Amino acid sequence: MLAKVITRKAVSREFGEAVRYIARDNPDQIAESSPEMGTLNLDCPLDTPEDRQAAIDILDATAAAARNTTARGPVYHVTLAWQEAEHPERQQIDAACEHVMKTLGFKGHDALWALHRDTDHDHVHLIVNRVHADGHTAKVPKYDWLLLDKAMREIELAHGWRHSPGPYGVVHDQGKAGIVRMSRAERTALGQLDGGQRVSNAAKAAEHRNAGAQSFQAWLAGEPAQVLRTAVQSPGASWHSVHHAAARYGVTIQPKGSGMVATTTLDDGRVLAAKASQMGRWASKNALEKALGPYKPSRGPMPEPKVRYAAALDGQRANLWGEPQHASADPERQRRRAERAQARALLAARFKAELEAIRKQRQALRKAMTARHRDERQALIPMLRGERAAALAEHRRDGMDAKVALSYRAWEEAKAKEALQKRQAAERKTLTAKIPRTEVWRTWLEQQAELGDETAKAALRGIRYREQRNSKKYQQLDGIEGEDLDPLRKLTVANLRAEIDHKRQLVVYTGQDGREKFTDTGPRIVMHDKSDDSLEAALRIAAQKYGCKVDITGSSEFRERAARQAVRLGIKVGNADLQAIVADEQARMRAERMATRTTKAEQTAERRRTEPEKADDLSPDSGDKPAPHRPPAAASQPVTAVPEKQAGAAGPHEQAIRSMEQTVERWVDGDRSSGTVKAFIGAYDCARAQGADGRGLIAEVADRIISRRGDGVAAGLASFMAAIERQRKREQGMGR
Incomplete structure (x- = not known):
C-alpha cells in the first residue's frame, strides 16, 4: 500500500470542494462512476448529493467552532492505494482509515472516505476534520508522510496485503516480521530506487x-x-x-x-x-x-x-506508445504497423494544431476580458462618486452624525469594489477552466478516446504500458507482452468471461469462480492467476494478438513455465535469455515425437502384415494419378525407426519432403497464395512418383512441422490441407 498527502496551493477553510471531488458530484464528473463511501465518527448517510451536502455542513460547522484558527486549515486529505488485483472490503477500509487517523493523532475526529475502483489500483480518499467536536484543533505531524509509510506496512501485515516499496520495509527474523527504516542506499541496493538523478x-x-x-x-x-x-x-x-x-x-x-x-x-x-x-x-x-x-x-x-x-x-x-516491437515477415502485420505509425504522427500533429488554436483563442478572449474589466473598474469610480453626495445627504436627513455617515459610505464603496473584484476574478478563473493555458496531452487523448478515436485509445494503452515498464516492480510482474496492432477487443477463450473497461482501455478475463485470471492491457497481458489453464489461455490470446511472438517477464519460475508452454503452442519467444530453455523444450518435443513415430511405424508394419494394401492419397476425393504399383513389404523384414537425419539421407525422396516442408512453413507464416498450395502438390506428386507412401509422407511432414513449432500450428495445417483439397477439385473441374 502507498499513502499520499493531497495538498493545495490555497488554504481551504471549507470541506465542500474536497468532498464533492471525491464523491464525484461536480458537473464535470457526471460520466464517472459513483464511488462507495463511508464515515468515521460522523453519523450521517452519504447516499445522495443532499446527504453529502448535509455532511459538508456538519464538517464546516465543526471547523467554524474551533477555539483557534491555524494557518493550514481544517481539511486534511490523504489517499491510500492498494496494489494491482487487491480489492479491499468496507471493513478493511474502515480499519485502515482508523489506523491512519490514530497514527497521525486524529483519533476521534470526524472523517469520511470514498473508494475509487476505476483505476489500475483501488484507492481510498480519506478526508479528516482537524477540528475535534470539542473545539480542539489537532496539529499535523511534521513528517506525516513518513508516519503514513510506516502505517502502510503495519496495515499490510495486519491484513495480508502485498508490501509496497517505501522508506520503511518489512524484514523477517526467526519467523517474525518486523518493520525497519531503510536508507536510500539500502533501497537502491534492493532495486526499489534507481539511484539516478532525482527530479522535483x-x-x-x-x-x-x-x-x-x-x-x-x-x-x-x-x-x-x-x-x-x-x-x-x-x-x-x-x-x-x-x-x-x-x-x-x-x-x-x-x-x-x-x-x-x-x-x-x-x-x-x-x-x-x-x-x-x-x-x-x-x-x-x-x-x-x-x-x-x-x-x-x-x-x-x-x-x-x-x-x-x-x-x-x-x-x-x-x-509514446512504448510497446515491444517485433520484426515480422507477415506482410499484413507490416502494413498495419505502417498504418499505425502514420496515424500516430497525424494524432500528434492534430494535438499540436489544436493547442496552437487554443493558445490564439485564449489570447484573444483574455485580451477582450482584460479590456472589459478595465472599463468596468473605470466606470465604477465615477458612479460611486456620483452616488456619494446623495447618500450623505440622505444620512444627514436621517439624523446620522457626519463622521459616521462618511465612514458608513466608505464601507459601502469598499464593499462594491470588492464585489466587482471577486466577480472579475471568478470570470478569469472560468475562462482558464474553459480554455486552459496549455492542453494536457493525456487529457486530450482521453477526450478523443471518449469520442471513439481508435488511435487515441491505442495511444492511451501504450502510455499505460510505458508507465508500467518504468516502474521499479515491472520485471517482477508475471506477464506476456508483444506488439499489439489491433483495436482493443474481447477474444474468445473457453470457460473465461471477458469484460472491456473502456475508460482504462483494458480487458479483464475472469473464470467461472468470478476471480480475475489475467488482464489484457493492449501491449501486455498481466497474469493474476498462475495456474496451467490460465497460462495456456493467456498464451493463446497472445498468439492471436501479437503475431505468434511474445516477450515474457516476471519471476524465473514463471518465465520458464511460460516459455516451455509457448514452445508447445507454436509461439515464438523473443527473450534472448530464454532461448536455451526454448531449445531444450524443442529437443524434448522431438524426442517425444520420435517415440510416437516409432510406435506408429510398428503399428503400420503390423497392419500391413495382416491387411491388404489400400490406396493412399491426400484426400478421399483427390483425382491425381495413382502411384506405380509396389510389391508389399516382406513380412520377414521388420520396420525399425531410424533417426530423422539418417532416414532423410537414405530416402530418395528427401528433397521432395523438404520442399513440402518449406511450402507448409510459408503457409503457416502467412503466405496464403495458390502458388504455395501448388508447390506443395507438385512436391507431393514427385515423391509419390518415386515410390513414397502418400499417407506416411503427409504424416512425416506434419510431424516435422509440429516438432519445430509446437501444437499451435495444428489449425494452420488443417487450413492448408483444406486448401489442397480445394485445389485438387479445381484441377478436376469439380470446384470453382
Whole structure:
C-alpha cells in the first residue's frame, strides 16, 4: 500500500470542494462512476448529493467552532492505494482509515472516505476534520508522510496485503516480521530506487501531464549535461564556451538567487527552468565559478540549436506508445504497423494544431476580458462618486452624525469594489477552466478516446504500458507482452468471461469462480492467476494478438513455465535469455515425437502384415494419378525407426519432403497464395512418383512441422490441407 498527502496551493477553510471531488458530484464528473463511501465518527448517510451536502455542513460547522484558527486549515486529505488485483472490503477500509487517523493523532475526529475502483489500483480518499467536536484543533505531524509509510506496512501485515516499496520495509527474523527504516542506499541496493538523478515533484507532475514524456529536468540531465560537462572540464574552458555549448540545445545558464539555473523557451513562449545542479554536482554555482571564474553572461551571436527540448517533447508525444516491437515477415502485420505509425504522427500533429488554436483563442478572449474589466473598474469610480453626495445627504436627513455617515459610505464603496473584484476574478478563473493555458496531452487523448478515436485509445494503452515498464516492480510482474496492432477487443477463450473497461482501455478475463485470471492491457497481458489453464489461455490470446511472438517477464519460475508452454503452442519467444530453455523444450518435443513415430511405424508394419494394401492419397476425393504399383513389404523384414537425419539421407525422396516442408512453413507464416498450395502438390506428386507412401509422407511432414513449432500450428495445417483439397477439385473441374 502507498499513502499520499493531497495538498493545495490555497488554504481551504471549507470541506465542500474536497468532498464533492471525491464523491464525484461536480458537473464535470457526471460520466464517472459513483464511488462507495463511508464515515468515521460522523453519523450521517452519504447516499445522495443532499446527504453529502448535509455532511459538508456538519464538517464546516465543526471547523467554524474551533477555539483557534491555524494557518493550514481544517481539511486534511490523504489517499491510500492498494496494489494491482487487491480489492479491499468496507471493513478493511474502515480499519485502515482508523489506523491512519490514530497514527497521525486524529483519533476521534470526524472523517469520511470514498473508494475509487476505476483505476489500475483501488484507492481510498480519506478526508479528516482537524477540528475535534470539542473545539480542539489537532496539529499535523511534521513528517506525516513518513508516519503514513510506516502505517502502510503495519496495515499490510495486519491484513495480508502485498508490501509496497517505501522508506520503511518489512524484514523477517526467526519467523517474525518486523518493520525497519531503510536508507536510500539500502533501497537502491534492493532495486526499489534507481539511484539516478532525482527530479522535483513539479517535474514528475509535468511528466504525468505529458503522458510519460521526459520533463525538462530529466532531459537536461541527459545528453545536454554530458556535453556541458565536457565543455566545463576542457582545458581553457570559459563562460563563453559553456554558453556556446548550451546554446546548441536551446539552453541558457544564468544565476538566480544564491544558485544557478538552466532555462529553455517553448514554442508557446513559456519558459521552463531547472537548477543547474540537476545536471550534477559539477554544475552547482560554486563548482562552476571555481572552474570558470565569476559568472559572465553570454555575448555575441550564439549558434542555432541542433536539438531543443520543445522538439524532443513533440517527438516523444508522437512516439509514446512504448510497446515491444517485433520484426515480422507477415506482410499484413507490416502494413498495419505502417498504418499505425502514420496515424500516430497525424494524432500528434492534430494535438499540436489544436493547442496552437487554443493558445490564439485564449489570447484573444483574455485580451477582450482584460479590456472589459478595465472599463468596468473605470466606470465604477465615477458612479460611486456620483452616488456619494446623495447618500450623505440622505444620512444627514436621517439624523446620522457626519463622521459616521462618511465612514458608513466608505464601507459601502469598499464593499462594491470588492464585489466587482471577486466577480472579475471568478470570470478569469472560468475562462482558464474553459480554455486552459496549455492542453494536457493525456487529457486530450482521453477526450478523443471518449469520442471513439481508435488511435487515441491505442495511444492511451501504450502510455499505460510505458508507465508500467518504468516502474521499479515491472520485471517482477508475471506477464506476456508483444506488439499489439489491433483495436482493443474481447477474444474468445473457453470457460473465461471477458469484460472491456473502456475508460482504462483494458480487458479483464475472469473464470467461472468470478476471480480475475489475467488482464489484457493492449501491449501486455498481466497474469493474476498462475495456474496451467490460465497460462495456456493467456498464451493463446497472445498468439492471436501479437503475431505468434511474445516477450515474457516476471519471476524465473514463471518465465520458464511460460516459455516451455509457448514452445508447445507454436509461439515464438523473443527473450534472448530464454532461448536455451526454448531449445531444450524443442529437443524434448522431438524426442517425444520420435517415440510416437516409432510406435506408429510398428503399428503400420503390423497392419500391413495382416491387411491388404489400400490406396493412399491426400484426400478421399483427390483425382491425381495413382502411384506405380509396389510389391508389399516382406513380412520377414521388420520396420525399425531410424533417426530423422539418417532416414532423410537414405530416402530418395528427401528433397521432395523438404520442399513440402518449406511450402507448409510459408503457409503457416502467412503466405496464403495458390502458388504455395501448388508447390506443395507438385512436391507431393514427385515423391509419390518415386515410390513414397502418400499417407506416411503427409504424416512425416506434419510431424516435422509440429516438432519445430509446437501444437499451435495444428489449425494452420488443417487450413492448408483444406486448401489442397480445394485445389485438387479445381484441377478436376469439380470446384470453382
